[in-house]
Amino acid sequence: MSDARRVRPILRALGASWRAAWMTALAYRANFLADAVVTLFAAGATVLPVLFVFHGQETIAGWTASEALLVTGAFVVLQGLVEAAVEPNLRGLVDDIRFGTLDYVLLRPVDPQLLVSFRRLVPQRLVYSVGGFVILGVAASRLPEPPGLWAISAALTLLGVGAAVMYALWLLVVSTAFWFVRVDNLSYLLTSAMDAARWPIDVFRPVFRVLFSVVVPLGLMTTTPALALRGVLEPTSALSGLGVAVVFCAVSRAVWVRALRHYSSASS
Amino acid sequence: MLRALRAYPALLRIGFAAVVAYRAELVVWILTASMPLIMLGVFDRVADAGPVAGLDHAGVAGYFVAVLIVRQLASTWLVWELNQQIRTGALSAALLRPLHPLVWHSAETLATVPLRVVVLAPLLLPIWLWRPELQLALDPASLLVFTASVVLAWGVNFAVHTAFASLAFWLGQSMGLFQVWFGVWVLFSGYAIPLGAMPEWAQLFAEWAPFRAIIGIPADVLSGRVTLAHAPQLLAVQALWLCAFAALGGALWRRGVRRYEGQGA
Numbered sequence: 001m002s003d004a005r006r007v008r009p010i011l012r013a014l015g016a017s018w019r020a021a022w023m024t025a026l027a028y029r030a031n032f033l034a035d036a037v038v039t040l041f042a043a044g045a046t047v048l049p050v051l052f053v054f055h056g057q058e059t060i061a062g063w064t065a066s067e068a069l070l071v072t073g074a075f076v077v078l079q080g081l082v083e084a085a086v087e088p089n090l091r092g093l094v095d096d097i098r099f100g101t102l103d104y105v106l107l108r109p110v111d112p113q114l115l116v117s118f119r120r121l122v123p124q125r126l127v128y129s130v131g132g133f134v135i136l137g138v139a140a141s142r143l144p145e146p147p148g149l150w151a152i153s154a155a156l157t158l159l160g161v162g163a164a165v166m167y168a169l170w171l172l173v174v175s176t177a178f179w180f181v182r183v184d185n186l187s188y189l190l191t192s193a194m195d196a197a198r199w200p201i202d203v204f205r206p207v208f209r210v211l212f213s214v215v216v217p218l219g220l221m222t223t224t225p226a227l228a229l230r231g232v233l234e235p236t237s238a239l240s241g242l243g244v245a246v247v248f249c250a251v252s253r254a255v256w257v258r259a260l261r262h263y264s265s266a267s268s
Numbered sequence: 269m270l271r272a273l274r275a276y277p278a279l280l281r282i283g284f285a286a287v288v289a290y291r292a293e294l295v296v297w298i299l300t301a302s303m304p305l306i307m308l309g310v311f312d313r314v315a316d317a318g319p320v321a322g323l324d325h326a327g328v329a330g331y332f333v334a335v336l337i338v339r340q341l342a343s344t345w346l347v348w349e350l351n352q353q354i355r356t357g358a359l360s361a362a363l364l365r366p367l368h369p370l371v372w373h374s375a376e377t378l379a380t381v382p383l384r385v386v387v388l389a390p391l392l393l394p395i396w397l398w399r400p401e402l403q404l405a406l407d408p409a410s411l412l413v414f415t416a417s418v419v420l421a422w423g424v425n426f427a428v429h430t431a432f433a434s435l436a437f438w439l440g441q442s443m444g445l446f447q448v449w450f451g452v453w454v455l456f457s458g459y460a461i462p463l464g465a466m467p468e469w470a471q472l473f474a475e476w477a478p479f480r481a482i483i484g485i486p487a488d489v490l491s492g493r494v495t496l497a498h499a500p501q502l503l504a505v506q507a508l509w510l511c512a513f514a515a516l517g518g519a520l521w522r523r524g525v526r527r528y529e530g531q532g533a
Contacts, residue, residue, distance in 0.1 A: 192300040208309040
């Protein structure tokens with residue numbers, strides 16, 4: 001009961017700001033359409049590097065081109081979600097900390113983490129995720145055995161898990177802003193390191209997995225949905241993915257709570 | 269011109285002082301150019317099935333080490349800086365100085381080179397330890413060709429940035445357009461994929477497009493895949509693109525400054 005009482009206001013607040021974001025985006029209809037077309041092209045262009053790398057190769061590390069495109073599709077879906085719902089919020093947080101305007105968020109009677117993380121939405125970027133789903137669909141239809149209902153629902157669940165890990169990583173990076181203040185470029189570093197998650201994780205040798213250690217959970221998050229669609233996912237690795245996600249979310253929450261105590265507001 | 273030359277050492281010193289002051293931030297920016305590392309990982313696996321475009325494991329490592337080096341040496345942030353200066357009106361103050369703003373920006377860019385080299389070293393060392401047989405063309409003649417090639421590559425890149433940044437005089441903001449160029453550049457410059465590994469139609473496009481003048485040509489020279497007899501032809505290609513983009517960038521800049529309406533102009 002008490003939980004429900006805490007959840008309902010935040011859902012209402014987020015619902016209101018998301019509606020506002022959609023209305024703003026759709027108010028400029030021509031701009032929205034042009035943006036959507038460009039974004040779809042950009043999503044489609046992510047197929048090219050995979051086709052180029054697979055030029056003259058039957059398989060790489062046990063993946064065919066179509067199978068590797070499943071990973072790329074999953075990556076594009078996640079990236080679209082991050083750019084639409086995570087990045088604008090957490091980049092904004094850095095400014096809020098610097099200028100002390102985070103006070104306005106903390107004063108509200110809802111959980112600040114949720115409000116800070118999801119109050120801004122850039123609907124245009126969701127089109128990129130749609131492009132990712134198109135890539136997933138086309139690549140899945142080219143598999144020797146098109147995935148069944150069970151595989152598809154498993155893949156969608158794992159994509160959701162991947163989104164949670166992505167969000168947790170962002171929250172971890174941005175929480176450091178409470179100590180270092182100017183970390184907006186750390187988020188760009190995170191974005192560029194994430195590029196490794198475009199490729200099936202098996203492609204990289206163990207040496208590289210150490211190098212991209214931050215990216216490894218992400219690599220798993222884009223690779224496991226692809227494995228599910230191929231129908232070769234071991235239940236144990238699905239479960240361990242779930243475990244990683246829970247750990248990441250818990251750790252990022254703990255760091256956030258600690259970080260918030262470090263906030264020296266503008267007014268106190 | 270003479271005045272610019274005389275002021276240049278001082279400009280470099282000022283630029284370097286700024287680099288030292290903002291070193292942590294710059295190191296992070298430099299590290300964001302990590303894509304060649306990722307592609308090294310990918311192509312190292314591809315090379316398991318035999319050489320790609322004539323590159324075996326050591327060849328792939330050598331190529332991407334060269335790409336990492338070239339990317340840092342031929343890099344500039346001009347389009348971001350100018351876009352901001354034009355939008356906020358900060359360019360007005362720069363135009364009042366007795367020196368051309370682009371001269372100032374070029375010094376600012378060159379002043380970051382020492383830091384870029386310092387950041388590169390710890391990245392390249394592990395690659396070299398991992399693939400000790402990787403080879404770069406480090407004999408005096410090749411190094412001479414490489415120096416010329418990388419200077420030309422930097423020039424082409426700076427001119428391209430000038431052209432795109434100048435569009436902001438009309439559009440207010442030209443970063444979106446530059447991102448489109450950058451996306452195509454990543455694919456067809458040799459930055460992510462060695463040009464020889466691509467399908468034929470893509471290779472043909474890459475050969476006639478300007479992108480490889482910024483990364484592919486100097487990287488091929490440094491990784492020892494260019495014979496000295498072939499080098500003059502490649503340098504000429506770079507020089508041609510430099511002339512073309514310098515003319516375009518210069519024209520856009522001159523016409524743009526005339527209609528610049530920033531604060532204080």
